[in-house]
Amino acid sequence: MSRWLSLLFLVAVCVSAQIIRFYSGGLTYQTLTKDGVTVMFAQLPTHVNQYSIVQAAVSNGSGAPRAIRPEDFVFRLQNGRELRASTPETVVDTLLEKASRNDVTQLVATYERGLYGLERFKSTSGYDQRRQAAEAALISSKLKAAAAASAIAFVGVKLGPGESTDGALFFQAPAKTLGSARLSVTVGGRIYEFEAEPAPVR
Numbered sequence: 001m002s003r004w005l006s007l008l009f010l011v012a013v014c015v016s017a018q019i020i021r022f023y024s025g026g027l028t029y030q031t032l033t034k035d036g037v038t039v040m041f042a043q044l045p046t047h048v049n050q051y052s053i054v055q056a057a058v059s060n061g062s063g064a065p066r067a068i069r070p071e072d073f074v075f076r077l078q079n080g081r082e083l084r085a086s087t088p089e090t091v092v093d094t095l096l097e098k099a100s101r102n103d104v105t106q107l108v109a110t111y112e113r114g115l116y117g118l119e120r121f122k123s124t125s126g127y128d129q130r131r132q133a134a135e136a137a138l139i140s141s142k143l144k145a146a147a148a149a150s151a152i153a154f155v156g157v158k159l160g161p162g163e164s165t166d167g168a169l170f171f172q173a174p175a176k177t178l179g180s181a182r183l184s185v186t187v188g189g190r191i192y193e194f195e196a197e198p199a200p201v202r
Contacts, residue, residue: 073184
């Protein structure tokens with residue numbers, strides 16, 4: 001995972017305000033750097049309950065702190081409708097109520113394949129740290145799905161210089177809806193815009 005962080009900083013140094021696409025673990029990633037802050041994302045093939053899911057990472061290579069929240073990620077559909085990422089609390093409550101443990105297990109496996117398949121990244125406050133905390137807090141098997149969902153969901157964080165985070169973003173949308181949308185992300189007052197691509201089918 002330390003290699004992914006190196007990749008993000010390399011992208012930040014070499015290219016500014018230009019979208020870079022690359023493929024890893026069967027996923028198509030897009031990255032964009034502005035003022036030293038790099039945003040990366042890929043759509044996951046897994047669709048859980050009513051959610052389409054995006055894997056995202058943010059690396060702060062600037063000299064100042066940068067705050068980022070799930071709600072800062074918005075898909076703009078062709079019909080003008082906007083889909084904002086759900087809060088982690090909403091996601092966990094929904095998955096605990098409606099999703100099976102199998103659904104969450106599949107989601108975690110897909111997320112980890114994408115995350116660990118990337119060659120250069122070390123998240124300082126992302127999925128691995130949340131997963132370890134969730135596992136340590138487990139009391140009963142009934143809570144495992146909720147704990148897994150809580151660990152994988154992208155949470156709001158203030159990144160200091162040199163810090164990074166990652167997580168899954170959940171959008172209430174049918175499968176394939178996001179393939180024709182634009183993803184807009186706001187970090188530190190700067191707007192990052194990406195042309196979404198259809199998620200791989202498995």
